Amino acid sequence: MKALVLAGGKGTRLRPLTHTSAKQLVPVANKPVLFYGLEAIRAAGITSVGIVVGDTGAEVRDAVGDGSSFGLDVTYIAQHAPLGLAHCVLIAREFLTDAPFVMYLGDNFLVDGIADLVDSFRKADYDAQILLTKVAEPQFYGVAELGPNGEILRLEEKPEHPRSDLAIVGVYTFSPAIHEAVRAITPSARGELEITDAIEWLIARGHRVHSHFVSGYWKDTGRLQDILECNRIVLEMINGAVCGAVDGRSEIAGNVVIEPGASVEGSVIRGPAVTGADARVRNSYIGPYTSIGDSCLVQDSEVEYAIVLKDSTIKGVSRLTYSLIGRNVEVTRAEGIPNTHQLMVGDHSRVQVRA
Structure with missing residues (x-):
């Protein structure tokens, strides 16, 4: 056959x-x-x-x-x-x-x-x-x-x-x-x-x-x-395995996979969740049902119920959920005034923002 x-x-x-x-x-x-x-x-x-x-x-x-x-x-x-x-x-x-x-x-x-x-x-x-x-x-x-x-x-x-x-x-x-x-x-x-x-x-x-x-x-x-x-x-079926580096200021709860080469500093990760190889999580919260791809950076952010593909950066974002983030994407907080959203969005995209 x-x-x-x-x-x-x-x-x-x-x-x-x-x-x-x-x-x-x-x-x-x-x-x-x-x-x-x-x-x-x-x-x-x-x-x-x-x-x-x-x-x-x-x-x-x-x-x-x-x-x-x-x-x-x-x-x-x-x-x-x-x-x-x-x-x-x-x-x-x-x-x-x-x-x-x-x-x-x-x-x-x-x-x-x-x-x-x-x-x-x-x-x-x-x-x-x-x-x-x-x-x-x-x-x-x-x-x-x-x-x-x-x-x-x-x-x-x-x-x-x-x-x-x-x-x-x-x-x-x-x-x-x-x-x-x-x-x-x-x-x-x-x-x-x-x-x-x-x-x-x-x-x-x-x-x-x-x-x-x-x-x-x-x-x-x-x-x-x-x-x-x-x-x-x-993710509900995974067994936790911490193969990367987690510092003493971080909290890992539930079934969490941290792949080799990944590092977690001053952060909370609540499973089930996966953090890919060589990814970096800094001063952030990763919530349940989240997959962070290889070589990503999540810094000063909160991410939950989301998929983030490899080589992407999420920085300074207070809450990101129910999202699918592609490869080599940057999601960052806008600085200064006025307090506005700044977007560069391709065809057929969907963006939801809170006023």
């Missing part, structure tokens, strides 16, 4: 961060979301992995390499434009050959992994298997409508008026029958080859398509609130 991991797409809901970075590499607890997926694939006993990449392909290649660090053999498949999930299957035909495979959306996060899904597919005679879970905002997802006996009646991709609250989780398993389906369908109104259309094609022709519900935690990390929630969930 093989795996097809999708790591392209535009990541429009995480702009401006994803103008220059792959959304799949946004870190959760200081580890890229994509890495959790690759580890789950290896834990399911799959080692041959094709990764579909787009505009940010170079960054993904640099991060993953040949896959050997994950125990995988990785092949990269270039997609010139985000033309849909079924299009990814179409262009991966040579890599997939006639092997059954799992398709894993690289920005999805499942705490319990995919071993159970893969095992059930291997033991059964299905041509497709989808995972479902109930969500509060189904219009942002592929949605399944089930009959009274749990049979799949209809699948829709990001419908304006969803027929149910059952979202299709971004992990699928397929037999080689899917290749005929993706060749047979036509682009949707969104201009994409939808995997939901391909699965419906299979159903209409009598192929066995199975669904079951996700038992553990799942998130699509395409939005700010979702990636912060994933960060919270992962």
Whole structure:
């Protein structure tokens, strides 16, 4: 069995961060979301992995390499434009050959992994298997409508008026029958080859398509609130480990990870929280559910329920929360008068300030 991991797409809901970075590499607890997926694939006993990449392909290649660090053999498949999930299957035909495979959306996060899904597919005679879970905002997802006996009646991709609250989780398993389906369908109104259309094609022709519900935690990390929630969930599972330097004036409480080379002076860190390698925390408060990236500086500030990516500086900020700060960002307090906010903000950004 093989795996097809999708790591392209535009990541429009995480702009401006994803103008220059792959959304799949946004870190959760200081580890890229994509890495959790690759580890789950290896834990399911799959080692041959094709990764579909787009505009940010170079960054993904640099991060993953040949896959050997994950125990995988990785092949990269270039997609010139985000033309849909079924299009990814179409262009991966040579890599997939006639092997059954799992398709894993690289920005999805499942705490319990995919071993159970893969095992059930291997033991059964299905041509497709989808995972479902109930969500509060189904219009942002592929949605399944089930009959009274749990049979799949209809699948829709990001419908304006969803027929149910059952979202299709971004992990699928397929037999080689899917290749005929993706060749047979036509682009949707969104201009994409939808995997939901391909699965419906299979159903209409009598192929066995199975669904079951996700038992553990799942998130699509395409939005700010979702990636912060994933960060919270992962941090709740960490074990504290202080490998950096903490002075006698500092207080470390709860499960806190301080990576090698990091230093904490005159500060309070309340876990669960992670401070990355070579980061510096000076006279500051780091609150629960916060991930501070490598080589960051947090000085004279308070940060809580936030993700701060590597090489960024937060200085003189009285309270920063519910935030995602990109790489090489400076967030500092303005000095002097008048008492104003001074901003340099890129396209598609969101800034909230208190008057």
